[in-house]
Amino acid sequence: MIKAQGLGKTYMSGGLPLEVLKDVELTFESGSLSAVVGPSGSGKTTLLGLLAGLDAPSAGRVLLEDQDLTAMSEDEKARFRAENVGFVFQTFHLLASLTALENVLVPLELTGRAKKAADSARALLERVGLGGREGHYPAQLSGGERQRVALARAFANQPRILFADEPTGNLDHETGLGVAAMLEQMNRESGTTLVMVTHDLELAERAERVISLSGGRVVADRAGSGSNGASGFDGRRSDEGRS
Numbered sequence: 104m105i106k107a108q109g110l111g112k113t114y115m116s117g118g119l120p121l122e123v124l125k126d127v128e129l130t131f132e133s134g135s136l137s138a139v140v141g142p143s144g145s146g147k148t149t150l151l152g153l154l155a156g157l158d159a160p161s162a163g164r165v166l167l168e169d170q171d172l173t174a175m176s177e178d179e180k181a182r183f184r185a186e187n188v189g190f191v192f193q194t195f196h197l198l199a200s201l202t203a204l205e206n207v208l209v210p211l212e213l214t215g216r217a218k219k220a221a222d223s224a225r226a227l228l229e230r231v232g233l234g235g236r237e238g239h240y241p242a243q244l245s246g247g248e249r250q251r252v253a254l255a256r257a258f259a260n261q262p263r264i265l266f267a268d269e270p271t272g273n274l275d276h277e278t279g280l281g282v283a284a285m286l287e288q289m290n291r292e293s294g295t296t297l298v299m300v301t302h303d304l305e306l307a308e309r310a311e312r313v314i315s316l317s318g319g320r321v322v323a324d325r326a327g328s329g330s331n332g333a334s335g336f337d338g339r340r341s342d343e344g345r346s
């Protein structure tokens with residue numbers, strides 16, 4: 104479960120405070136699939152960064168699986184994240200000096216689950232349609248291919264919580280649907296709690312829950328069609344296998 108309590112973020116900009124996130128109260132149940140939508144600059148990436156403990160809030164706190172992230176040291180947070188949290192960044196954050204395969208291996212090696220790591224990394228790349236691109240460096244991949252490497256990397260540890268910032272933003276419609284189906288499958292089969300930022304309203308609508316941000320505030324929080332047994336991303340019920 105993820106809990107944001109009174110969460111706020113203020114940046115100093117030209118000597119003046121700029122409040123980009125205000126008093127956000129949200130609870131994400133374990134195994135839920137939520138979409139976050141809102142105009143550019145409304146605070147979506149900021150919110151995800153705070154929920155994942157990548158960034159420190161100016162106000163409030165974040166509880167992840169009952170652990171107060173805001174009370175942890177940087178080392179504790181890093182360890183907790185390595186074991187529990189996957190993150191797909193809007194800007195991918197691939198390491199330029201590593202091949203596609205090596206990028207996917209990074210989190211596997213961080214947690215010491217290196218056993219069969221190369222095999223798992225290869226299988227993950229295959230699953231995102233990049234079999235045969237294992238040895239390519241990020242500079243030798245297209246934008247959409249980089250995005251899929253980032254997704255494979257986020258899946259590597261089978262995290263209990265996965266944050267994805269515009270995971271389909273650089274993909275054509277069909278590849279985007281494939282990636283969405285993978286996210287959905289991970290949510291359904293592994294019970295991964297998924298929070299996804301997307302500008303794709305069709306995609307957002309398929310989530311169980313759609314949270315709208317505007318000007319740093321939650322302005323709407325409603326059920327998506329994934330909550331009532333309608334088709335999920337891959338045409339199956341998104342609540343299958345859960346009570």
Ligand SMILES: Nc1ncnc2c1ncn2[C@@H]1O[C@H](COP(=O)(O)OP(=O)(O)OP(=O)(O)O)[C@@H](O)[C@H]1O
Pocket residue numbers: 114115116121123141142143144145146147148149150193
């Ligand atoms: N490090 C920073 N310093 C100052 N302002 C920042 C910083 N990071 C983000 N902001 C501002 O915070 C606001 C929210 O940014 P954020 O990246 O969360 O928006 P977003 O909703 O993800 O937008 P997009 O859809 O374009 O990705 C923006 O107005 C941005 O300019």
Ligand SMILES: [Mg+2]
Pocket residue numbers: 147148149193268
């Ligand atoms: Mg963003």
